[in-house]
Amino acid sequence: MSNRTFTMIKPDATRKGDTGAILNHIVKAGFTVKAMKWTKLTAEQAGLFYEIHKERPFYGELVEFMSSGPIVAAILEKENAVADFRKLIGATNPAQAEEGTIRKLYAASVGENAVHGSDSDENAAIEGDFFFSKLERF
Numbered sequence: 001m002s003n004r005t006f007t008m009i010k011p012d013a014t015r016k017g018d019t020g021a022i023l024n025h026i027v028k029a030g031f032t033v034k035a036m037k038w039t040k041l042t043a044e045q046a047g048l049f050y051e052i053h054k055e056r057p058f059y060g061e062l063v064e065f066m067s068s069g070p071i072v073a074a075i076l077e078k079e080n081a082v083a084d085f086r087k088l089i090g091a092t093n094p095a096q097a098e099e100g101t102i103r104k105l106y107a108a109s110v111g112e113n114a115v116h117g118s119d120s121d122e123n124a125a126i127e128g129d130f131f132f133s134k135l136e137r138f
């Protein structure tokens with residue numbers, strides 16, 4: 001089992017000024033930042049990142065939203081990183097997320113849900129490689 005995961009703070013959260021609070025939450029939960037960048041995705045880049053969802057009915061909306069403003073991308077390290085981070089962020093739909101989770105605290109809807117977290121070790125590696133070169137992480 002890998003000890004890394006990948007996250008993005010999504011455009012709804014950067015727009016609301018919640019970036020610092022969310023990063024604080026992540027670091028206080030024991031994750032170490034191994035790479036981080038503030039950037040903005042084009043629709044084409046967002047479409048590639050979420051290609052796995054291209055047949056889903058919300059794909060167009062997701063791509064438009066994810067390219068609508070700045071994001072923060074980061075590689076995080078912790079024992080059991082993928083599962084522990086999914087637990088920290090809570091359910092995809094904030095209405096169903098547990099109290100105290102990042103999505104419960106900062107997300108407004110299932111479409112605009114504040115943070116991304118990788119769903120497997122394999123995808124964590126693929127997603128980290130999408131954003132960061134070897135020189136940009138340690």
Ligand code: DAT
Nearest residue numbers: 053058062091092110111112113116117119
């Ligand atoms: P997660 O981000 O929890 O891994 P996912 O991989 O199923 O969720 O979906 C990716 C993103 O797509 C999700 O964070 C927000 C958006 N999304 C998922 N389900 C949706 C829905 N029913 N309506 C609108 N957007 C949705």
Ligand code: MG
Nearest residue numbers: 116117118119
């Ligand atoms: Mg997912």
